[in-house]
Amino acid sequence: MKAPLRTLAELVRAPAALSVPGDVIAGAAAAGTLGRRTAGLAGASVCLYWAGMAAxxxxxxxxxxxxxxxxxxxxxxxxxxxxxxxxxxxxxxxLTLAARAGGARALAVAVPLAAAVWAYDLRAKNTAAGPVGMALCRGLDVLLGASAGDPVRAMPAALVVAAHTYTVTELSRREVSGIAGPALPTATLAATAGLAAAVAARGNASAAMLAGEYLTSYGRAQARLLTGAPTAGGTGPLRTPGTVPEAGAGAASPAGPAAVRAAVGAGITALPSLQGALTARAGRTWLGAAVAAVAPLGRLLARKISPT
Structure with missing residues (x-):
């Protein structure tokens, strides 16, 4: 049975793959190994990401x-x-693309990355270890880009992307149930602000600007979980009378599944801005801007095919 292309695109969350090549580029920029092989490693990364979505x-x-x-x-x-x-x-x-692009050094990262993807889908996802497992996948993805050189130089970038991924995954675990109180979105919003500030503080003006864009696009969606503002599609958080104090008492209204999915989608589509900031921080200003420019396209495509 042949599935239509749209069905396959939905299965692998095709638009979300726009957030993937930036991992490899940020890692290569940090390690000083940007070159022709980077494109091949980015292709390998996209294939492994799509594999994870299907699995x-x-x-x-x-x-x-x-x-x-x-x-x-x-x-x-x-x-x-x-x-x-x-x-x-x-x-x-x-794995084949990784081997062709980067040889044994790339496979030394790609194989553990593929194993981490499958372990997350088959075992870790619905456990307390789920967010850590997904963060590990994204961190390894950054290190895949640095595999041609010294991956240690790319470790700070890998940790930043992993931390961002942790926040998105924690929110995604509530896409069906919603969020009852302000604790989780407060924590993820604070983490997002901290990541943006850390990247901006250690970077140039371009890195600071792109970090600000990241904070604005992802932070706004998280703030909606706290304020009860409607989502972009017009569906706001679910409000259940009597479950929380009134807004004047300092507590947030409960956020329904639609609002949570919007925040998760924003976290995915904002990632290129963060990757671009990391790339610019490594001295590749124009390439960082190009990576970040993918973010608006990702948001546009997300309206047609859900990235979550």
Whole structure:
């Protein structure tokens, strides 16, 4: 059975892949190894990301039949075995591209990255270790870009991207249930502000500007979880009378699933701005601006195919 391209795009969350090449570019910029092989490593990274999305839906097919029946597998638009085949094929493609682009040094990072992706989808995702597992995947993705040189030089950039990923993943765990109180969005918003400030403080003017863009786009969506403001699509947080004190008492209204999904989507589409800031901080100002320029396109495509 052949799945239409749109169904495959939904399965692998195609637009979200725009947030992936910037990991490799930021890592290569930090390590001073930007070159022709960087493009191949970025392609490998995209394949592994798409593989993870397909494997995610295969692993969650029974749960999605209840909570997210519109997804490709529970809706019947693609069989579960076909989705698993897509995930396996993309994993093989990613490892092959990494080997061709960077040889044994790249494979030394790509293989653990692929293993971390599958471990997250099959084991860690629905546990307390889930956010750490996803953060590990993104951190390794940055180090993949630095694999041609000294990955230690890219470790600060990897930690920044990993920390951002941790906040997005923590929020994503509430995409179905919503968020009952202000503690989580307050913590993730504070972490986002801290990351932006750290990148700006150690960078040049371009890095500071791009870090500000990152904070604005992602921070605004997190702030909506606290204030109860409507999402961009017009669907605001769910409000359940009596569950929290009135806003004047200093507590936030509960944020419903639609608002949480909007915040998670914003976290994904804002990542190129953060990657661009890291790239600019490494002295590649124009390349950093080019990486960040992907963010508006990601937000546009996210309106057609959900990145979450």
């Amino acid at each position: 995610n839906d295969w692993a969650d097919r029974d749960l999605d039949a209840v909570e997210r029946p519109e997804r490709p597998i529970p809706s019947g638009r693609i069989p579960a075995p076909a989705a698993l085949g897509v995930a396996a094929g993309l994993t093989a493609a990613g």
